Amino acid sequence: MRPLPVVGPPGHRVIRRADDRRATFAGVLVAAVFLALGAASAGLTIAHGGGSAWPALHLVLAGAAGTAIASVLPFFTATLAQVAPAARAIRIGAIALVAGGALAVTIGVSVPLTTLAVLGGCAYLGGLGLTAMAAFLPLRKRLGGRSGLVPAAYGIALMQVAIGVSLATAMVAGWAPVVANWASLKPAHAWLNVFGFLSVVVAATLLHLAPTVAGTRIRPRPSARLALFGLMAGAPLVAIGFATGSDSVARIGAFIELTGSAALVFHAGAVQRDRGRWTSDQGWHRFAGLSLLAAPVWFLVATSIATWRIIESGATPGAWSVAAIGVPLVLGWTAQVIIGAWTQLVPAIGPGDQFAHAAQRRRLGRLGTVRVLSWNGAVALLTVGLLAELDVVAALGAGVLGVCLVVALGLLASTVPRAVSKPVVVASR
Numbered sequence: 001m002r003p004l005p006v007v008g009p010p011g012h013r014v015i016r017r018a019d020d021r022r023a024t025f026a027g028v029l030v031a032a033v034f035l036a037l038g039a040a041s042a043g044l045t046i047a048h049g050g051g052s053a054w055p056a057l058h059l060v061l062a063g064a065a066g067t068a069i070a071s072v073l074p075f076f077t078a079t080l081a082q083v084a085p086a087a088r089a090i091r092i093g094a095i096a097l098v099a100g101g102a103l104a105v106t107i108g109v110s111v112p113l114t115t116l117a118v119l120g121g122c123a124y125l126g127g128l129g130l131t132a133m134a135a136f137l138p139l140r141k142r143l144g145g146r147s148g149l150v151p152a153a154y155g156i157a158l159m160q161v162a163i164g165v166s167l168a169t170a171m172v173a174g175w176a177p178v179v180a181n182w183a184s185l186k187p188a189h190a191w192l193n194v195f196g197f198l199s200v201v202v203a204a205t206l207l208h209l210a211p212t213v214a215g216t217r218i219r220p221r222p223s224a225r226l227a228l229f230g231l232m233a234g235a236p237l238v239a240i241g242f243a244t245g246s247d248s249v250a251r252i253g254a255f256i257e258l259t260g261s262a263a264l265v266f267h268a269g270a271v272q273r274d275r276g277r278w279t280s281d282q283g284w285h286r287f288a289g290l291s292l293l294a295a296p297v298w299f300l301v302a303t304s305i306a307t308w309r310i311i312e313s314g315a316t317p318g319a320w321s322v323a324a325i326g327v328p329l330v331l332g333w334t335a336q337v338i339i340g341a342w343t344q345l346v347p348a349i350g351p352g353d354q355f356a357h358a359a360q361r362r363r364l365g366r367l368g369t370v371r372v373l374s375w376n377g378a379v380a381l382l383t384v385g386l387l388a389e390l391d392v393v394a395a396l397g398a399g400v401l402g403v404c405l406v407v408a409l410g411l412l413a414s415t416v417p418r419a420v421s422k423p424v425v426v427a428s429r
Contacts, residue, residue, distance in 0.1 A: 015083070015084050015085075017078075017085060019088040019091070020074075020085035021350075022351070023075075023095065024071045024345070025346065025350045026095070027067055027068065027070060027071020027095040027099075028071055028342045028346065029412075029416070030071075031063075031065070031068035031338060032342065032409060034059050034099070035060060035409070036405075036409055037063070038056045038059035038063065038064060039056075039405050041055045041056040041059055046398070053323075053326065054109070057322065058109075059102070060334060060335060061193070061330065062102040062105065062106075062124070063099065063102035063103065063106065064334075064335070064338055065334050065338065066099075066124070066127075066198075067098050067099045068338050069098075070094045070095050070098040070099075070130075070131045072341070072345070073131060073134075073135050073154055074086055074134035074135040074138075075349070076150075076208070076209075077135045077139065077150075077151055078135075080148075081138070081139055081151075083138045083139060083142055084141065086133065086135075086137055091134050093127070094127050094133075094134050096127070098124055099127075100123055100127075101120045101123035101125075101127055102120070102124060104117065104119060104123060105120035105121055105172075107120075109172065114172060114174075117172045118169060118172055121172060121173075122169065125162060125165055125169070128158055128161060128162055129162075131158065132155070132158050135151070135155075136155065149204075149225065150204045150228075153200055153203075153204040154201060156200065156232050157196065157200035157201045157204070157232075160193075160196030160197050161193055163239075164188075164189045164190075164191075164193040164196065164239075167189045171185070183317045184243060184315075184317060187239075187242040187315075187317060187319065187320035188238075188239035188242040188243045190320055190322075191235050191239045191320075194329065195235035195238070195257060195306075196232075196235030199261075200231045200232055202337050203227055203228060203231050203264050205341075206264070206268070206292060206296070206337075207267070209292070209341065210267075210271045210292050213285070213288045213344050214275035214276065215277075215278060215285070216275055216276055217274075223263045223264075223266045223267040224263075226259070227260050227261075227264040227266075227267055228260070230257060230258075230259045230260020231257065231260035232260075233260075234255075234257025234258075234260055235253065237250070237253025237256060238253035238254055238257065241253055242319075244315075246315055247314035250314065250319070251310055251311055254306065254311065255307065257306075257307065258300075258303050258304060261299050261304075262300055264296045264299065264300070268293050268296045268297075269293070281358075281362065281365055282365070283362075283365030283366060284343065284347075284364055286372070287364070287365055287369070288340050288341075288343045290372040291340030292337065292341075294332070295333050295340065297332075298329070298331075298332025298336065298376075298379060299328070299333040301328040302325040302332070305325045305328070306325050309321060309324065323386070327383045327386060331379050331401060332376070332379040336379075342412060343364045346360055347360040347415070350415070350416075359415075363411050363414050363415050364412070371404055371407065371408070374403075375400075378396075378397045378399075378400035378404065379397065380397070381393050381394070381397030382394050382398055383397075384397075
């Protein structure tokens with residue numbers, strides 16, 4: 001017997017989001033795999049007595065964060081605008097190209113296989129293009145009004161990472177003008193990718209995700225606008241300063257970036273003050289909420305260190321140091337946001353019925369307070385241990401982080417149901 005079609009009241013249009021939800025869910029799982037690969041790479045590097053941390057960083061930043069963004073960004077733009085999502089082929093293509101490109105670049109640069117690395121960079125750029133299509137083409141069907149500040153931030157972030165990835169791909173390909181000036185272009189590339197793309201997208205997403213997690217209304221706040229404007233303007237100014245050797249432009253951009261990151265922390269605190277009082281799934285709510293509150297604080301720590309180095313050294317290659325900001329930026333900010341976001345999103349968009357989702361919330365919320373405190377305490381230990389060259393402290397922090405990540409990945413894996421749910425149909429105006 002064929003099921004009856006789902007229709008809404010007169011004047012409503014039916015928006016089918018089943019494929020969009022599945023694509024987002026699959027992309028989140030791929031991002032989790034990249035986190036695991038990044039941790040494994042870091043562990044192997046330590047086990048072999050040190051070496052370059054670049055593969056692990058790239059797996060987390062370009063792989064895990066990039067894939068998560070390609071998965072979630074189009075989902076949020078279509079949902080917020082209440083329009084039909086992009087075609088399934090575009091969504092899947094964007095995720096596949098970003099994930100495959102990140103993996104190919106990591107392998108190609110590490111082995112090295114120049115051709116593979118260049119092809120990976122081109123694939124990544126193609127995935128970014130499809131991500132932009134998936135995010136913005138559906139907005140043409142929006143009924144009235146402008147798209148707003150969040151979609152504008154997404155667009156600017158995608159343009160910045162396109163420039164940053166193009167620079168790195170041109171360098172790997174051996175294009176002489178870029179190779180000759182790579183010492184100054186490398187910090188520009190890093191700022192555009194990490195601060196101009198990743199952090200802008202995460203910040204823009206937190207403006208509506210954090211209130212949802214906290215159980216409060218999504219409402220305009222001056223801190224939200226200041227955060228987005230500061231983060232959108234700061235990174236490109238710093239990149240221009242490095243590329244042109246202008247100390248003043250780089251310092252102005254760094255101050256603007258620092259202001260934006262401080263405003264984001266203020267916004268996170270304001271959202272938490274307005275949070276709802278949950279009567280069920282306490283561990284799940286607490287873990288997701290505290291993760292998305294703590295992550296901006298670590299972003300402010302990373303931005304403060306990066307800003308101080310530019311103030312001290314100007315727009316010189318030595319002003320950029322992954323070693324100085326890597327732990328708060330990668331583990332405190334990026335990884336924590338990814339884990340907090342999948343904790344919130346998987347029971348909301350993943351396959352399964354309401355009973356499966358309830359079980360997912362219980363699993364993902366297990367020992368929620370202990371886990372979030374352990375993660376952030378370990379990030380603090382690792383940061384202090386590395387900066388102060390206290391090997392025992394750093395080793396303790398790294399060990400606790402490893403355990404926390406294994407637990408988070410294990411809980412996520414346990415929430416994946418065996419059967420795919422029936423299509424979800426949402427009726428909206």
